[in-house]
Amino acid sequence: MPRKVSPLLLVILLLVGAGLVSQMLANPTQMIIPVVIFGAIYLLYKFPPGGARTRTKPRNKPINRKEAQTTKPKSRKNIPFRVIEGGKDDDNLPKYH
Structure with a gap:
């Protein structure tokens, strides 16, 4: 889907x-240095050095969704909530450290 180019971007370009x-x-002759720098950046972007290449690990065969759904989820113990008794100080004075 082509996007619309804004008129401001078109004028700037x-x-x-x-x-x-x-x-x-x-x-x-003044444009040689910028062209060389941008060209080197482009070449390094397109063809990264050997150490910078990401090597993909061999993947295991994909798991079907049906197989993933048929496996039992781990059962959890049903632990009821515990109420921790607490109290509020009856003093209405603010506490300062």
């Missing part, structure tokens, strides 16, 4: 593009 084109026409 057009201004950024116009600024990049004018910068490339005026002084192309």
